[in-house]
Amino acid sequence: MSILRIELRRSAAVGAALLALTVGVATLYLARGRWSDGWLSLALTTKEYMILLWPIALAAGAWQGRREHRAKVGELFDTTPRSPLRRMLPVLVAMGATLGLAYVLVVVAGGVQLASTAGYFPPDVVAIVLVGAFSLVAATWLGLGIGRLLPALVTAPVLAVAGVLLVFFTAIMQPDWMAAVLSPAYGSGGFYPFQTIDAGVTAALAIWMVGLALTGVLLLVARNPRVWLAAALPVLLGFGAAAAIVPRDEAALVAPVDPVARELVCTDDAPKVCVTRIHANVLDTLTPLAREGLAVLAKLPNAPTQAHEERRAYLTDGAPARDLDVVTVFVRIDERGGLAHPGVVVPEMVFGLGIGYADTRCERNGAVERAAAYYLLGRQPVSAVEEIPEVFEEDPETTAEAVALWQGLRKLPEPEALSRVTAVRDAILACRDSSGLLSR
Template identity: 30%
Template sequence: MTVAVAPPKRRPKRHPLRAEAVRGLGPLTGACVLLMFGVLLTASPETWQGGWEETANLMHNSLLIALPLAAAAGCWQGGRERRRRIEELWNTSVRTPLTRLLASALPVALWVAVAYLLAVVAASLATWPYSLGDHPYLAQVPGDTVALMAAVLLGHVAGRTVPTLFAAPLLGMAVYAVLGAAVHDDTGRPFDPAALAVDGLRPVWWQPLAMAGWTLGLVLAITLAYAARRRATALLPLAAAVACGALLAHTGSGLWRPGPYANRQACDTSTTPAVCVNARYAGLLPQVGDALSGVTGKLRGVRNLPVRWEDRDGESHADEAQLPMITPFGWSVVRGRLTEPKRYAWEAVQMLEGRGDCEEVPTRVSAADDAVTAYLAPNLSQDYFDRLDAKGDAAARADLRARLAARAKLAGMDEEHRRAWLSAYFAARGDCALKGVPSL
């Protein structure tokens, strides 16, 4: 009797990168990079949630730590064969040195890139519910991803070249030192893939592409010069890197320009003064308007007021008053909400009076300023300071009596008389000569 023997099952062909991608240092490195971004994002979420630009800048500035970590991981992976003492055996493989290098380095680089992209997605999802306007800034994400992968590849070459167990930590520290030094060097800043992003400034549209060409081209040139059979092939990526580097160097400070919302204001003109915030935070305008509604309601019918409160850097125009600072997040604004509306209104009234730059203010004018502030937006801590003055020396007590009398007089006026007095008061707004300020 003939027994049929089934042929052995053929194992499915698997790509050689698969084993490296699912085991070993690649997944561990990706987890470490993702954990690092998680720590940075959760350390102070109140400083970036709600602002798309703040979120994008945090992710980009985190490269100062992520790039050394990626380089160190690549270096450790590059020295793996030497640590296992199979370097000579590995060199007998039919695969070319470049193929063996890329087969070992690419999985780690891909895991680092995936971890960074997951962190970007997580940060964007965390910002979305609290966003105040504007739109996500993703222009730098491709360039930053390429820089992280290039750091892994550069570290891998260093790990194969430097025969020491301490190569990985030393390379990580060296990369961190170089990037940190470039932060304070205007000459090296155009070439720094981790150059610190500044709120209000955005890179020109081609800067991330040129930076990717500079970093990846330079690292590919080093890799090909080290592992390629025909080392002349390194000239092509080197030429691309030189061209991108020349473009970055020629543009210099022009690589960063004011963002599209830098000088744009979103305004509520239904009140006097009008209330304006930077267009990046247009979603905050209703909250600011509500916080100032008590002030604008009491100023109805008063003349000589500024045209508007404005929210932008630099000196205000003569017919404008500066709005209290919204940024940096974490103080006045946390996760898209005003933290202390009453204090915000009090600060806005201080700006409205416009005497912050005056060196010396007489007691008469100081009492008038205090009375106006107490009427429009009283300070929640005023009672505490009044009690301190009441226990102070004779001068402090006399000053307190003058302030209390001025507050009582302004509060006791009829509406028409008070509007006329406030109109005369704001006519002398910002006048350090103080002759036009009416008495109380």
């Protein structure tokens, strides 16, 4: 333990860990909105930052690995009776443990904010974070081995650049199963809050990282070319074992879903409002807004009586079965874990006239639907750019046409106007063109 304490004081372990921790926490909090949905989003976002953290660990190991060469004591230490592995064990533990701990602390730093808002903690998070931490251990040990083998001053910076390129290009390589094995950042940067990493993918990455770590150890303790060549064996065996167990099906490789996180949590009273389990903390805030939207839609015959959060996985799910009793609601989470853009909830529910936009197989007239929706809302149509957070551009003619149609509806008796709006809704359901239904 005393030797280990000396290593922690004199080696690059603490400095490298502090650098990784600082970079990780800074990048995490510069993009708080990306992971404020919950623990899964936090784990995936931190995993995405492997593109920065893995090269730091690799370069730090390489810098430390050239210490004997830098001090010109390599030949002296080779004459000692202690085996190379025993002699290198303290630096392996010091460097690996501190960098691995730094990764865990980055996640903990994000978890401090989530603790008060994220009520669902998926078990997948533990495995994802632990394998992520071990990935930094593997990068550090591999860097130590390469640094000792190639103790040039440029080795560490070259490895840092190579590490960035390696993590990035292996994450996007084809086929997907190979990317899942090779890249510590694969599957990160979630597209929806309930996205996870398949357990088989996590296990395959862990095996590959074990191979890299053992290769690094062999390179660090090797004293002859024969052992240097043998150092390739663990990485080859690790890749073979990982490739044997990694899933091959798209559902497990491309943005898989945690089914528990996607389960609905609903109000006890009617009209029923439901959100996914991962967003259960905003149910109380969303409920009065969703019920206001249902009340607006109730002006139409056979209007929906329930509001459910939109929970389709856009990369893997097809068009859902249509349920006319349910209107979907897009739930957005702000940087603090609360409901973002509450003012857009009611308009979005009404814009699709209770049908939504999940099924895109039929062409739809945006101006006609906009006019019909704003008639129900009781106000003049405005550009979608002003109403919907994700819309940044729209043809001005669409808004102008919607305003003209809305003005025509306003001149009609209410029963006639509602009849025309109902006709638009029926046309959408029947996949018919709704053009002209408001101006006939």
